Amino acid sequence: MKSTSPLTLGEFIIDKQADFQYSSGELSRLLSAIRLASKVVNQQVNKAGLVDIIGAMGNQNVQGEEQQKLDVFANEVFIAALNNREVVCGIASEENEDFIDVRTGENSQKSKYVVLIDPLDGSSNIDVNVNVGTIFSIYRRVSQDGPVQLEDFLQPGNKQVAAGYVVYGSSTMLVYTTGNGVNGFTLDPALGVFYLSHPNIKIPTKGKIYSINEGNYIKFPQGIKDYIKYCQEEKEGRPYTSRYIGSLVADFHRNMLKGGIYIYPSYSQSPKGKLRLLYECNPMGFLAEQAGGKASNGFQRILDLNPVELHERTPFVCGSSEMVEKVEEFMKNAERNEKS
Numbered sequence: 001m002k003s004t005s006p007l008t009l010g011e012f013i014i015d016k017q018a019d020f021q022y023s024s025g026e027l028s029r030l031l032s033a034i035r036l037a038s039k040v041v042n043q044q045v046n047k048a049g050l051v052d053i054i055g056a057m058g059n060q061n062v063q064g065e066e067q068q069k070l071d072v073f074a075n076e077v078f079i080a081a082l083n084n085r086e087v088v089c090g091i092a093s094e095e096n097e098d099f100i101d102v103r104t105g106e107n108s109q110k111s112k113y114v115v116l117i118d119p120l121d122g123s124s125n126i127d128v129n130v131n132v133g134t135i136f137s138i139y140r141r142v143s144q145d146g147p148v149q150l151e152d153f154l155q156p157g158n159k160q161v162a163a164g165y166v167v168y169g170s171s172t173m174l175v176y177t178t179g180n181g182v183n184g185f186t187l188d189p190a191l192g193v194f195y196l197s198h199p200n201i202k203i204p205t206k207g208k209i210y211s212i213n214e215g216n217y218i219k220f221p222q223g224i225k226d227y228i229k230y231c232q233e234e235k236e237g238r239p240y241t242s243r244y245i246g247s248l249v250a251d252f253h254r255n256m257l258k259g260g261i262y263i264y265p266s267y268s269q270s271p272k273g274k275l276r277l278l279y280e281c282n283p284m285g286f287l288a289e290q291a292g293g294k295a296s297n298g299f300q301r302i303l304d305l306n307p308v309e310l311h312e313r314t315p316f317v318c319g320s321s322e323m324v325e326k327v328e329e330f331m332k333n334a335e336r337n338e339k340s
């Protein structure tokens with residue numbers, strides 16, 4: 001029997017470098033920095049339940065430092081990993097009002113990549129021991145040499161070079177794409193090594209799971225209300241199952257493997273919904289499409305939206321292609337009915 005040893009993420013990144021003509025290895029180094037940071041954050045997320053106990057002992061951790069909120073910690077770890085390795089020229093994060101111009105080392109000046117990141121997604125779930133994640137999106141800068149500019153970050157999602165997420169769950173996984181399909185790696189916590197566990201992930205074209213915060217039902221647009229009723233109807237394989245964790249990463253990951261749809265629509269107080277285009281919806285949209293799924297704002301493809309601000313929000317519908325198309329159909333019909 002032929003036995004092959006499992007491929008590690010490190011090996012996979014190097015192997016895939018050959019897919020890019022004239023590759024300088026810069027993207028590989030960038031992905032390796034993310035891989036390292038995610039292991040550090042994973043360690044800390046695993047210990048989250050101990051924070052109160054440690055806090056009771058003087059609010060200090062073992063190094064004698066003040067305990068930090070995990071999303072601040074995750075932000076610092078990812079920024080430090082990207083900064084120290086001089087693999088990017090700029091970083092934008094959910095946790096920072098403005099983008100960061102990375103100009104410390106000689107190499108960073110020359111780097112052509114920018115990273116946008118949600119360092120800890122679903123952070124309200126931390127206290128109750130439920131999955132959280134990290135989301136990242138990578139672009140090539142568009143400005144010429146010199147300090148990174150806002151325009152380098154405000155690119156449509158269809159220009160992404162790579163995107164991915166880490167889900168800190170019952171197992172920790174890193175899932176990413178560089179535009180050649182989606183691959184998932186599971187962390188062996190004893191060895192601190194990610195192994196390729198989910199090669200070439202494909203999202204089923206339809207599924208039986210819908211994920212939406214139904215507590216906001218009354219505030220949703222009519223098209224979304226109609227779609228929810230459609231999901232609940234007893235007809236042609238429905239009702240669907242409702243599953244909502246409240247961590248985009250975890251809800252998305254489940255739907256990706258099982259088939260399903262995730263919706264964060266606009267609602268009366270927030271016409272653009274809640275989720276952020278640049279470091280939540282675009283990366284997830286890129287991954288969904290690379291796995292054969294779709295991502296939309298209800299009317300248009302997410303990846304074709306032209307961002308105007310770093311932290312802008314958008315309604316988000318993402319997952320199995322036939323399910324996303326169905327939502328778009330309901331949205332269009334509702335709009336037509338409102339006009340007539």
Ligand code: AHG
Binds near residue numbers: 094213
């Ligand atoms: P974050 O923790 O990065 O602020 O993101 C939380 C997001 C997303 O992960 C999740 O799906 C959504 O907010 C949940 O929002 P509601 O509680 O409004 O449903």
Ligand code: MN
Binds near residue numbers: 118122280
């Ligand atoms: Mn988030």
Ligand code: MN
Binds near residue numbers: 071
């Ligand atoms: Mn966050």
